[in-house]
Amino acid sequence: MRAPRGVLLASSLVTSVALVAGCGVLPGLPDAVPEDIAPTAGPSLVAHGRENLSPDGFDAVQRMAVRIRNVGCAGLSTGSGFAIDEHTLITNRHVVADSEVLQVSTYDGRDIEVTAASTAGLADLAVVRTDDPLPTYPQLADADPATGDPVTVVGYPEGGALTVTQGEVIGRTTDPLNENLGEVLVTDAPVEPGSSGSAALDEAGRVIGVVYAKTSDGRSLLIPLSTVEQLLADADAFAALPPCS
Amino acid sequence: MSQASQPPAWQPPPGAIPPPAVPAPAPARPRARRRGSRAPVVVLTLLLAAAVGVGAYLWLTTVRWQEDSALWEDRAREQAAEVVALRAELDGVNAELVAAREQLATATGRITELADEKAQLGDETVAAQRYLDYQTRVTEAAGVVATALGQCTEAQSQLIGYLENREAYDPADLERFAGDVQALCDQANRANEQLQQELRR
Numbered sequence: 001m002r003a004p005r006g007v008l009l010a011s012s013l014v015t016s017v018a019l020v021a022g023c024g025v026l027p028g029l030p031d032a033v034p035e036d037i038a039p040t041a042g043p044s045l046v047a048h049g050r051e052n053l054s055p056d057g058f059d060a061v062q063r064m065a066v067r068i069r070n071v072g073c074a075g076l077s078t079g080s081g082f083a084i085d086e087h088t089l090i091t092n093r094h095v096v097a098d099s100e101v102l103q104v105s106t107y108d109g110r111d112i113e114v115t116a117a118s119t120a121g122l123a124d125l126a127v128v129r130t131d132d133p134l135p136t137y138p139q140l141a142d143a144d145p146a147t148g149d150p151v152t153v154v155g156y157p158e159g160g161a162l163t164v165t166q167g168e169v170i171g172r173t174t175d176p177l178n179e180n181l182g183e184v185l186v187t188d189a190p191v192e193p194g195s196s197g198s199a200a201l202d203e204a205g206r207v208i209g210v211v212y213a214k215t216s217d218g219r220s221l222l223i224p225l226s227t228v229e230q231l232l233a234d235a236d237a238f239a240a241l242p243p244c245s
Numbered sequence: 246m247s248q249a250s251q252p253p254a255w256q257p258p259p260g261a262i263p264p265p266a267v268p269a270p271a272p273a274r275p276r277a278r279r280r281g282s283r284a285p286v287v288v289l290t291l292l293l294a295a296a297v298g299v300g301a302y303l304w305l306t307t308v309r310w311q312e313d314s315a316l317w318e319d320r321a322r323e324q325a326a327e328v329v330a331l332r333a334e335l336d337g338v339n340a341e342l343v344a345a346r347e348q349l350a351t352a353t354g355r356i357t358e359l360a361d362e363k364a365q366l367g368d369e370t371v372a373a374q375r376y377l378d379y380q381t382r383v384t385e386a387a388g389v390v391a392t393a394l395g396q397c398t399e400a401q402s403q404l405i406g407y408l409e410n411r412e413a414y415d416p417a418d419l420e421r422f423a424g425d426v427q428a429l430c431d432q433a434n435r436a437n438e439q440l441q442q443e444l445r446r
Contacts (some may be wrong), residue, residue: 014288019350026299027306030313037320067364071342071371078368103367109360161361 003060036051061164062107063135063204067156068095068128068197069103073244080155081128082199082207084138085197088129090228093119093214094181096126098244100147106135118238120231123223124179124212126197127238138199141206144224145169145185153189153211153220155198165190177213177221185209186223195220255362379446386440393433 054063065171070077079095081104086185089104096102096117104112113131117214120126145151147169154164167189175184191198191214200222211223404426407414 026302027310029306029309033313033316033320037324056356057349058356069367069371070363071375076368076371076375078364103371105360105364105367107360108356109363156364159364161357 002093021028056108058077058107059098060136060138060153061154061201062162064138065107065154065156065162066112067105067159067162069105070096070099071101071103072098073100074098074162078156078194079196080160080198080211082154082197083134084140084207084232085161086133087130087135089130089134090199090210091126091128091186092124092210093126094124096128096241100244102128104130108135119241120237121239122181122237123227123231124177125210125223125228125231125238126210126241127232137142138201139206140229141202141204141208141225144226145202145208147171149208150203151187151189151208151222152201152203152205153187153191153195153198154201155191155195155211156188156234157195159194167220173221175221179212180223180227182227183224184212185221185224187220188213189220190218191220292311379443383440383443386436390433390436390440393429393436397426397430397433400429 001150054060064083066081066083068079068081068089070079076191079091079093079097080107081089081091081109084090096110096119099117102114102117106112110132112134115131116129119126149169151167151169152164153167154162157163165201167187170186170188172183173186175182185200185208187200189200191211193214196213197212198211199207200211202208207225207228209224210228212223215221404419404423407419407422411419
């Protein structure tokens with residue numbers, strides 16, 4: 001009598017186990033297909049070349065540069081300059097010297113009214129104040145550049161079209177023109193007469209110096225940022241531009 | 246042939262104590278056999294029922310998965326069609342973007358050129374104005390010189406006439422007039438020198 005019951009129980013047990021195990025192995029019913037299978041969070045779009053975007057297609061490097069026409073008693077000359085705030089330009093002393101009238105124009109040909117100009121005695125630097133607001137102005141770098149650092153010069157060589165040239169800092173030297181106190185920077189960025197007063201920028205577009213001369217072997221000389229900042233911080237460093245005679 | 250006969254049933258001997266009544270043993274073998282034969286039937290029945298259930302479930306699952314698969318395929322095809330349309334649209338937009346960038350580059354280049362042309366024209370205007378101012382100064386100076394030289398010449402002619410008839414005039418007056426004429430001519434000479442200086446600039 002024991003054996004049949006055992007068989008029955010074992011069979012029932014095996015069947016139950018098989019059913020339970022089989023239910024675990026069997027595939028479940030599919031979920032309902034959603035109406036909208038698009039992901040709730042779309043891909044994030046990042047604009048490339050955003051640094052070059054501007055209201056009119058010109059980048060900040062070009063928008064801050066100005067062309068300076070010096071209508072003097074002795075004749076006509078041109079130079080370059082750049083904005084450091086909404087109404088202030090930096091250029092060279094020799095660009096504005098002996099002027100009867102200073103005429104400033106922007107990258108897009110707009111004329112900017114000049115209200116005053118002053119020159120530094122210890123460096124070939126000048127500050128020009130404008131009545132009209134300037135398009136944009138760059139930041140100043142944290143420190144002078146090191147040898148080998150890239151440099152960008154933006155200005156109006158030969159009084160021509162706005163030009164951007166590239167190069168790198170070659171080193172430092174004493175000023176061969178004896179126009180500036182301390183050392184000046186030497187770069188291989190191409191400049192021409194008329195580039196005087198151009199801004200020299202680092203890779204981030206920050207000012208690292210001001211072009212003031214060109215050597216006989218084609219290198220450009222910069223007034224370093226430290227000198228510029230030192231003079232700008234000294235209220236007595238600049239004197240009003242004397243009228244031409 | 247002898248016929249087989251059954252032995253007579255056992256009977257207790259007379260006078261013997263009859264053994265106690267014992268129930269007859271149950272026929273165990275046939276009952277075990279019936280239970281033993283039922284077990285496989287039950288198991289098989291259970292297995293059959295389970296198989297039928299599983300089969301039904303699998304059929305239902307298959308049908309549902311087929312429907313689900315068809316729906317997913319429809320969705321996939323809709324999305325693929327949308328992707329194709331969006332890709333075509335993106336290609337068009339990219340082409341427009343490239344064209345717009347080219348146009349922007351051309352426009353900014355043209356603006357730079359125009360700004361340069363304006364600056365050059367401004368330089369030329371200033372230079373022309375300066376030249377015009379110079380010409381005006383030279384012309385004015387030449388006029389002054391011409392006027393002064395004319396007055397000088399006229400005065401000198403008048404002085405010559407007076408000197409030819411000097412008896413008729415007071416010598417002191419003649420001396421004073423000669424001095425005036427000399428001053429007038431000196432002024433003319435200075436104006437002429439200024440003109441020459443202006444012309445040499």
